[in-house]
Amino acid sequence: MTAAAEFISVSKRFSRRAKVRTLAGLAGQWLRGPKRGPDGLLPHEFMALQDVSFAVQPGESLGIVGPNGSGKSTILKLLFRILRPDRGQVVTKGRVGGLIELGAGFHPYLSGRENVSINGAILGMSRADIRRQYEAIVEFSGLAEFMDMPVKDYSSGMYARLAFAIAAHANPDVLLVDEVLAVGDAGFQLKCYDWMARMRTSGRAVITVSHDMYAMAASTRCLFIKSGQVKAHGDARQVIEAYLTDLSRDRHDPVLETNFIKTADGVPRAEIKSVELLDGLGRPVTSIGHGANLMLRFHYHAAEQVHSPIFALTLFHDDPRYPLNLPRHYLFHVFSGPAFADQTLKGSGTVEVLVEDVRLPVGCYRAKTYLFERDGVSPIFVQDGVARLEVDRPDWSDGRPLLEHRQRWTITSHVST
Amino acid sequence: MSPMSITAELREVAGARGLAWMLASREVRVRYKHTVLGIGWALALPVALMLVFTFLFTRVAKVDAGGLPYPVFVFLGLVPWQLHANILSGAARCLTDQRNLVTKVYFAREALPLSVVLSALVDFAVAMTVLAALMAWYGIAPGPGLALVPVVLAVQLALATGLALVLSAANLLYRDVQYVLQVGLQVWMFASSVVYPIPRTGNLKWLAWLNPMTPILDAWRTCITGAHFGLAPEFGLAALISVVVLVAGWRWFRRMERVFGELA
Incomplete structure (x- = not known):
């Protein structure tokens, strides 16, 4: 069986410099002369792809993962013949098409109907193809009554639906899909996956x-x-595992923000020195599963007296792998409220809160701590990025994520100074 | 991707003609959308220029229009010249203006310059209707040479298409091209027999031989009005130059096409 798409030791060189040239710039280049390094690259060049090989058979799907700027889109552009390799060979069989740029060539002033013809032709459909498929395209897009409206008056969702419907009927042999499914509502995305x-x-x-x-x-x-x-190639789950491991190795934990009220000596009046993440049995954890108990231990130090202290911690979802599309990215909030209303802190100690049955969307979280006094309106100490927590893949059958969690607060030790 | 054979490349270009038509019709529809006169605007420039040059060369200075009424003479220079100039200036910008197409989707890139040629032809056809009225007014009947008009048009389009392919790719390499072209077109127009005849004798006779536009414009006049302008050998040379420009232009376009995705 011959592969539908194949990369044979493909390398591609890119320039960091602006590619638009002017005669003046060219003259300068001639005068200076090119200076190639030992790798044969000009100083402003770099290898976008190095010796990449893979093959995809008909009826197979290949997922390409990697951090931003790693060369994923370059691979698609090479398959699509928008770019040509510097070394190696790209072989494709049949028509290559797909969802790289939805609505390429759409003209805002023309009607949906006119744009179907133009976009279809750009995607390689013949006029007869377009005429034959027109009804199916309109049906798939669900925009029958809007076909005579200029697309500039479409909502972005309608625009995407029409563009997708055309691409879906262009009938390519090799189908390239680049992140476009991030647009549209859930129903539309399901339709895309189905297709x-x-x-x-x-x-x-x-x-x-x-x-x-x-x-x-x-x-x-x-x-x-x-x-x-290429760092890994093969079974989807193993490769994704390798990618995620690599991602977490690359992560660093900078303290993003610290703010506090000072004493006369310029030190914080009171501060939360650190937060420990523990499981329900008091063992340190970096990741928790769905429905687990989580214990947070705050280590505080109060240089001056703090009356009726209030401890709080927020977990911000901070994970590009799992975009949540929520208006604000915090999901988890513990707040001691009136639990310590009759206490006065001075010196060092620990406060613990036990949170039961934590159900959070999967991904990495960043912790931000707060310490308030009495009224709890503005904090006397805030620190962002104090800890990280990873929530493992949830078992969805077990219930939906919770935004409110049951919490039990206690002061576990206190040494007065 | 192994290098394609020329026949495979030709097949690819032929396969893109539907797309070229589609892009041309998009261009024409968008160009005159939301205008009151609509496609009537295609008449505005040639008619205005005809009036200006008629005043200039019948009242201010006299030229020998080869026995034709000067308005007919100049109109038959201006309208084919406008076709030529519109193709070249449109082609220079066609790849740079559509960079979202060039960098996101693959199709035979020739479709873009070809669509410029086709949409310029629409304006040309509209402007030519005025010529019929003008000839009727002066009582000039077209001669049997009318049958040769397709040949003249084909030679002119071969030249313009070849240059269009070169200019579109060159402007991706150096954006200076579009500005140089504006200057070049003005000079070229006055070096061709657009508003006055180019003498076939004396110091300037080489202009008529080396510049294919002069024999082409004179051939339009000869074929449509039956008046005698220019000679067959000059037109033969112009045809040869045009074919060479078309073939060489296309080959260079194909060679450059490999890097369009990076340049646009």
């Missing part, structure tokens, strides 16, 4: 680039690429 699955079972090769690891796990195989080089 991609159908394309695959009908013998097309599907190549997808996405940061949505759930979607990528459904691929036949995955390719993990970093800095233009």
Whole structure:
């Protein structure tokens, strides 16, 4: 069986410099002369892809994962013949098409109907194809009554639906999909996934680039690429695992923000020195599963007296792998409220809160601590980025994520100074 | 991607003609949308220029229009010249203006310059209707040479298409091209027999031989009005130059096409 799409030791060089040239710039280049380094690259050049090989058979899907700027989109552009390799060979069989740029060539002043013809032609459909498929395209888009409206008056969702409907009927043999599924509502996305699955079972090769690891796990195989080089290639789950491990290794934990009220000596009046994350049995953890108990231990130091202290901690969802599309990215909040209303802190100690049955969306979280006094309106101490917590893949059958969690607060030790 | 054979490349270009038509019709529809006169604007420039040059060369200075009424003479220079100039200036910008297409979707890139040629032809056809009225007014009947008009048009389009391919790619390399072209077109117009005839004798005769536009414009006049302008050998040379420009222009376009995705 011959591959529908194949990369044979493909390398691609890019320039960091602006590519638009003027005669004046060219004259300067001639005068200076090119200085190539030992790797054969000019100083402003770099390898966008290095010796990349893979093959996708008809009926297979390949997911490409990797950090931003690693070369994923370059691979798609090479397959699409928008770019040509500097070394190696890109072989494709049949028509290459897909969802790289939805609505390419749409003209805002023309009607939906006119744009179907133009976009279809750009995607390689013949006039007869377009005429034959027109009704199906309109039906799929669900925009029958808007076809005579100029697309500039479409909502962005309508625009995407029409563009997708055309692309879906262009009938390519090799289908490229680049993150476009991030647009549109859930219903539209489901339609997209459905259609991609159908394309695959009908013998097309599907190549997808996405940061949505759930979607990528459904691929036949995955390719993990970093800095233009293949790091892993093979079974989808193993490759994704390798990618996620690599991601967490690269993460660093900077303290993002610290703010506090000072004493006359310039030190914080009171501060939360650190926060420990523990499981229900008091063992330190960096990640928790769905429905687990979580214990947070605050280490505080009060240089001056703090009356009726209030401890709080917020977990911000901070994970590009799992975009949540929430208006604000905090999901988890503990707040001691009136628990210590009759206490006065001075010196060092620890405060613990036990949170039961933590159900949070999967991903990495960043912790921000707050210490308030009495009224709790403005904090006397705030620190962002004090800890990180990873929430493992949830078992959805177990229930939905909770935004309110049961919490039990106690002062566990206190040494007065 | 192994290098394609020329026949495969030709097949690819032929496959893109539907797209070229589609892009041309988009261009024409958008150009005159929301205007009161609509496509009537295609008449405005040639008619205005005809009136200006008629005043200039019948009242201010006299030129020998080869026995034709000067308005007919100049109109038959201006309208084909406008076709030529519109193709070249449109082509220079066609790849740079559509960079979202060039960098996001693959299709035979020739479709873009070809669509410029086609949409310029629409304006040309509209402007030519005025010529019929003008000839009727002066009582000039077209001669049997009218049958050769397709040949003249084909030679002119071969030249313009070849240059369009070169200019579109060159402007991606150096954005200076579009500005140089504006200057070049003005000079070229006055070096061709657009508003006055170019003498076939004396110091300037080489202008008529080397510049293919002069024999082409004179051929329009000869074929449509039956008046005698220029000679067959000059037109033969112009046709040869045009074909060479078309083939060489296309080959260079194909060679550059590999890097369009990076340049646009």
